[in-house]
Amino acid sequence: MPTEFVPSGPDFERSNQKVTPMAPIYSCEGCGYRGAPFGQRRGDEVLSYCGWVDGQPVCAGKGKANAS
Numbered sequence: 001m002p003t004e005f006v007p008s009g010p011d012f013e014r015s016n017q018k019v020t021p022m023a024p025i026y027s028c029e030g031c032g033y034r035g036a037p038f039g040q041r042r043g044d045e046v047l048s049y050c051g052w053v054d055g056q057p058v059c060a061g062k063g064k065a066n067a068s
C-alpha cells in the first residue's frame, strides 16, 4: 500500500514560503485499514499491518470490519 500524506497542522512560513506540515498515514497491506500501527521493514520499503500476532505484524481485517 502506498503511504498517504495528510496535513498534520496549520500552515506556517519558512524562508518566505508557505509550508504545510504533513504526516504519513500507513495503510494495512491486507485490508487497507488507514492508520495501520505495525510496520515491518522489507528491503527498501516498510509494509504496514493492522494487527500483531505472535511477535509479527499481520492483517487482522480491521479495514474490512469497518467497510460498509
Ligand SMILES: [Zn+2]
Pocket: 028, 029, 030, 031, 032, 033, 049, 050, 051, 058, 059, 060, 061, 062, 063
Ligand atoms: Zn489489515
